[in-house]
Amino acid sequence: MGTTLYCQSCGMPIDHPEMRGTEQNGSKSLEYCVYCYADGHLINPDMTLGQMTDLVRTKLKEMNMPPSFIDGAVTNLPQLRRWTRKPTP
Numbered sequence: 001m002g003t004t005l006y007c008q009s010c011g012m013p014i015d016h017p018e019m020r021g022t023e024q025n026g027s028k029s030l031e032y033c034v035y036c037y038a039d040g041h042l043i044n045p046d047m048t049l050g051q052m053t054d055l056v057r058t059k060l061k062e063m064n065m066p067p068s069f070i071d072g073a074v075t076n077l078p079q080l081r082r083w084t085r086k087p088t089p
């Protein structure tokens, strides 16, 4: 049983290397997915946790995920590393 990796910004599973964002040197990020992170940078660095919560809810609804699953996913968002880090000045 392997450890599942989750994007530390949106909570999406990133076990598949194709789902992982890229670092500046072209290697795969172990922290963020391809939708959140590219070339060593967060794609939407100014996004707030509230905006991410709305986005994740919308995306999961589009994927026809059950409401209980969606609630669980957004409940976990504040614990992800992106949102527990202090904002950089």
Ligand SMILES: [Zn+2]
Binding pocket: 007, 008, 009, 010, 011, 012, 032, 033, 034, 035, 036, 037
């Ligand atoms: Zn992500």
